[in-house]
Amino acid sequence: MGTMADSARISLASEPLALGALDGRYRAAVAPLVDHLSEAALNRDRVHVEVEWLIHLTDNSVLPGTSPLTAAQRSALRKIVTDFNAASVAELAEIEAVTVHDVKAVEYYIGRRLGNIGVENLTALVHFGCTSEDINNLSYALGIKDAVTNVWLPAACELVAQITTMAEDSRDVPMLSRTHGQPATPTTLGKEMAVLAWRLTRQLDRIEKTEFLGKINGATGTYAAHYASVPAADWQEVSRTFVEGLGLTWNPLTTQIESHDWQAELYADMARFNRILHNLCTDVWSYISIGYFAQVPVAGATGSSTMPHKVNPIRFENAEANLEISNGLLDTLGATLVTSRWQRDLTDSSSQRNIGTAFGHSLLAISNVAKGLDRLDVAEAVLAEDLENNWEVLGEAIQMVMRAESIAGVEGMENPYERLKDLTRGQRVDAARMQEFVSTLGLSAEAEARLLALTPGSYNGIASKLVDHLKK
Structure with missing residues (x-):
């Protein structure tokens, strides 16, 4: 039942206002x-x-x-x-x-x-x-191709370049890893950002290679009307040269509709890009929450309506939501468009009118992530303190050195894993305790010196060098 407030409310339906956020707020x-x-x-x-x-x-x-x-x-x-x-x-x-x-x-x-x-x-x-679908399939292909080439792909490539720059700039910044949320073998912040940049780049490579297919072959794809009216023409050649002249790839075998398989392939690749970007958002959000990144406040901006100290990671949270909405649509489009009853049904007509919305939420997320990353500072002191508080992560290195020493014939290297487990599991080990333990193992002089020089901050292998793969 409506309230008095409902009945007194002025209707906005006649006003030129946007129903959806993409045509309004964003x-x-x-x-x-x-x-x-x-x-x-x-x-x-x-x-x-x-x-x-x-x-x-x-x-x-x-x-x-x-x-x-x-x-x-x-x-x-x-x-x-x-x-x-x-x-x-x-x-x-x-x-x-x-x-x-x-x-x-x-x-x-x-x-x-x-x-x-x-x-x-x-x-x-x-x-x-x-037939109408001769015109529609080519028109959609042209519009989607232009949207990908001129709008979505440049924005996505610019974002990946931004992430790549972050990886290069922080390649030497040591960072404690957390596998299953627990302290683990250290890495560098740059290497972890490089992993995300590498994953995103692979999807962009796939999207850049998309084939945009088109057809123009009549009511059921048989050229029946063409040959009935002008039997002397080579209609397949006329069709092929026309489609290719539009900058599309000719599809020689269709029903009344172009089968939309290329669209499903494109949307799967875009959705995978979105999911990897979503992974970046959740990782960066988590790093912000433990202080690895400091957010640069925007002058005059409000973080919380009641808690003035807060700077919320809203760009990454908004991006998560928009990526999820985009993927919901992309997944639905990919599943729906590849199926048509017999030679034609109209399910694709309604479905394809949501392509712009799917692209829009992805593009909005890309914009949010770019702005969010641009307001981050790496808190190197916080990362260094976290490493210093977790000397137990060197347990992996010590027990592996013990294994290598055992193979080389050094005595007293039995049960390395178990001995390090007794030392480190369920308790914190500081630098002095760890180095004392190493000194009592009976390692070769070279191996002992190598381990005594090792710190959580330096135990990150070739993490810095791995960032170079982004240049290949």
Whole structure:
């Protein structure tokens, strides 16, 4: 039952307000995607595909009675695409209100403009031999390719470069590892950041190699209407050269729809990138919580509404949430798009309208992580103190040296693991106690000197050198 407050509330439904966060609160962070993955961008790309198909058919004189257009005519046709704007969107909406079909509206939109170009005789060539999915699959492929190439991938690469710089800058900063949350063999902060940069780079390499597939082969992928109308043409070659001319990879075997397998592959790689980035967020959040990183306060910013001392790691927390939302959509898209009943159903039509949202939440997360990392300082004193308080982590080194000494014939090296377990498990061992223990083992002079010189801060192998793998 509604309350008096409910009945008195002013409705906002008639106001031009955003329903979703990406088009409201976070609009600035994701705005570059609008030019590629919005409904308006889809319609512009549909116009682009239809115009290029008409030009392709005439340039190759595919149909008897046609001849190549003049340079001026081709330019005028392409101007329909470059002039596409808000008024175009409104006009298409008016046409669609009558046709109740978005792609048919595009066909009529182009047809209206042919007279002014002096090629009204080619009206029948607009959408020739095409089913709606011929136009849609190519338009989506172009939009997604541009969004990946021009927006998402540059942002992701810039973030990985930022993480790589952090790895290089902190390559020599020793840090206590924590396996299962417990003190473990030390590493360096830079090496741990390098692991994350390496993992993310591998996913970017896969995404950069994405094949964006497309098809234009008729109602069920058989070229039936094409050969019925113009049997002398090599329609497969016409199709291949057109798709490849758009900068896409030709798919020669489809039903009415392009199978979307390439999309599922892309979204799986993007989701994996997101999950690795999520891992970075949780690790960095944890390092902040134990003081390894200090957050640089933003002048005038409020960390907590009631606790003025706090600087909360909100950038990483916001990124976690947005990565999870993005992956929920990417996973659903990947699972849904690869299935279509028999030769065609419309599940992909609704699904693909959420591609921009999936990209948007990932892009927003990337932005948050970049800003969060930019406000971090490495607290080297805290890392050094943590190492100094955990001399027991040298137990691994000592027992391995004892094993090596035993193999070399040194007496008294029996049960090295058990002896170090008795010394270190469940208790803290300081520098003096550890060095006293080493001195009583009867090691060779060289081995004893090597262990006595070892500290938790220096026991990190070639961690610093491993960062060089990021340059390969």
